[in-house]
Amino acid sequence: QVQLVQSGAEVKKPGSSVKVSCKASGGPFSSYAINWVRQAPGHGLEWMGGIIPVLGSAIYAQKFEDRLTITADESTTTAYMELSSLRSEDTAVYYCARESNIAWYFDYWGQGTLVTVSS
Amino acid sequence: QTVVTQEPSFSVSPGGTVTLTCGLSSGSVSTNYYPSWYQQTPGQAPRTLIYNTNTRSSGVPDRFSGSILGNKAALTITGAQADDACDYYCVLYMGSGISVFGGGTKLTVL
Numbered sequence: 001q002v003q004l005v006q007s008g009a010e011v012k013k014p015g016s017s018v019k020v021s022c023k024a025s026g027g028p029f030s031s032y033a034i035n036w037v038r039q040a041p042g043h044g045l046e047w048m049g050g051i052i053p054v055l056g057s058a059i060y061a062q063k064f065e066d067r068l069t070i071t072a073d074e075s076t077t078t079a080y081m082e083l084s085s086l087r088s089e090d091t092a093v094y095y096c097a098r099e100s101n102i103a104w105y106f107d108y109w110g111q112g113t114l115v116t117v118s119s
Numbered sequence: 120q121t122v123v124t125q126e127p128s129f130s131v132s133p134g135g136t137v138t139l140t141c142g143l144s145s146g147s148v149s150t151n152y153y154p155s156w157y158q159q160t161p162g163q164a165p166r167t168l169i170y171n172t173n174t175r176s177s178g179v180p181d182r183f184s185g186s187i188l189g190n191k192a193a194l195t196i197t198g199a200q201a202d203d204a205c206d207y208y209c210v211l212y213m214g215s216g217i218s219v220f221g222g223g224t225k226l227t228v229l
Binding site (some may be wrong): 021033035038044045046047050059061062076095097102103104106107109110112119 | 120130153155158159164166167170171174176197206208210212215216217218219220221223
């Protein structure tokens, strides 16, 4: 059974960066896209971007293009999401989600990582 | 910019049937957008319900079904139960690795 286990909660200052990890196990890693989705308190889910590890290049939602970096390490089957220039509006739960190789949907989800941005 | 639309809230009686929809601010939703649906209870990660318009994910009861109705994707819940009260999100695949979530529908069962 595929499992995605994310790193723990973070508290960050405005203007700083945060890097969240997503460790995959129980299934193939390199050929499946890992996506990142966030949810601000009281708000809906928002797709941020994704990466197919074997290809190495990420795709980003236009909103995050200038301050989001998604990477993946095939040797450790871990994907990373780094968001820079943090502001209070970035306070959210960040989820990683594996994208199925059929039908473009998210079949497995991480447990979520709360990132709090506060001075 | 593409906006995926959902009803902000909906109410259904226990045992009743409800259809939630997923549209586009401009244009029609078709199977080419590979609509998928997710259920989320407070404090939990989303759970995949439906993918590829109408395929139920493993373990999802058959009272959840997906379809295209007119120019929108639709999620129908028949025989609504109390624990169906939560948030539902649709996702449309826009191509080139890009997905867009709808704003979500908060379902009340009462």
